[in-house]
Amino acid sequence: MGAATTCRHVAQTSIFALFALFALFALVALTVSGPLHAQAPESTYPSRQIRVIVPFPPGGPTDLYARVISQKLQDAWGQPVVVENRVGGTGQVGTAMVLQAPADGYTLLFTSNSAHVISPLLRNPRPFDAVRDFAPVTNAVKYPMYLLINPALPAKTVQEFIALAKARPGQLNYSSVGIGSGGHLACEMFNIAAGTNIVHVPYKGAAPAQAATIAGEAQMFCDSVGNSQAMVAAGKMRGLAVFADKRSAPVPEVPTMGETGLQGLAAYIWLGMLAPAGTPSAIVAKLNAEVVKALAQTDVRERAQKGGNEIVANTPEQFAREMREEQEMWSKVIREKSIKAE
Secondary structure, X not given: OHHHHHHHHHXXXXXHHHHHHHHHHHHHHHHHHHHHHHHHHHHOOOOOOEEEEEOOOOOOHHHXXXXXXXXXXXXXXXXXEEEEEOOOOOOHHHHHHHHOOOOOOOEEEEEEHHHHHHHHHOOOOOOOOOOOOEEEEEEEEEEEEEEEEOOOOOOOOHHHHHHHHHHOOOOOEEEEOOOOOHHHHHHHHHHHHHOOOOEEEEOOXXXXXXXXXXXXXXOEEEEEHHHHHHHHHOOOOEEEEEOOOOOOOOOOOOOXXXXXXXXXXXXXXXXXXXXXXXXXXXXXXXXHHHHHHHHOOHHHXXXXXXXXXXXXXXXXXXXXXXXXXXXXHHHHHHHHHOOOOO
């Protein structure tokens, strides 16, 4: 009996020791794997397809740059990066999709300031805040607005055009691609600074707005160098100045507004990438680094220069600061001119 009891005791002790060993292994595994598991979403990003939402139709500059950058990301990471055009509400439909998406870096927004900064300022209440409700990644490219007039007008300079407009208050028109567009606000900025009363006539898109100025239905148009310089070269419009801090490389002969005597008139359209608010900073940093690298490539820089665009490629912090400054600038124009969304 004593021997049997001893054997049972030894067996029980061995089983307990085995359980204790298993428990120790499990504890060690949890201790080691826990932090690794917590780091996995950022450290393994991206591990699947990324969607880049563009809130404009295919074929425009926002869509084209989104596709160029997305292809570069796909080549770098070996994961599909798919551009989706979600159109409507002056960019609000596509923007709302990203606003409501999980903050995991797999749904991104590639947009312009006309949709992301200006459009919400025209609405009450604002549908979103351009900075607070998103995680800025980088401002990719920007281009200045270009002041253009009908070539039949007897004005060869900005000051001559201002004198003409003041002599005919309320009789000259300017065209735009629509209420609240970058061109609309840039032209109103010009009205304020110059003390003129040139009347806004909105059109549905850049092509009809440009055609109206060429035909003389409108006498002024604020557009991009890339879209309108060919018409200037053909003698169908006259380029007077760029709303910029420095001259634009594709039109070095065209002065800045400051050089014509109107100081502080810098109005740019930018195209940039953002993620939903709350996206981990490590993912935002990884996106920023890769997009900046893509924008530095020769083919992208050549494309930008040809279109009259300037590569920006700044940090998330710089991009956020620029948007806040821009909100303040455009808000003043919107208030002074009582501009509201269509």
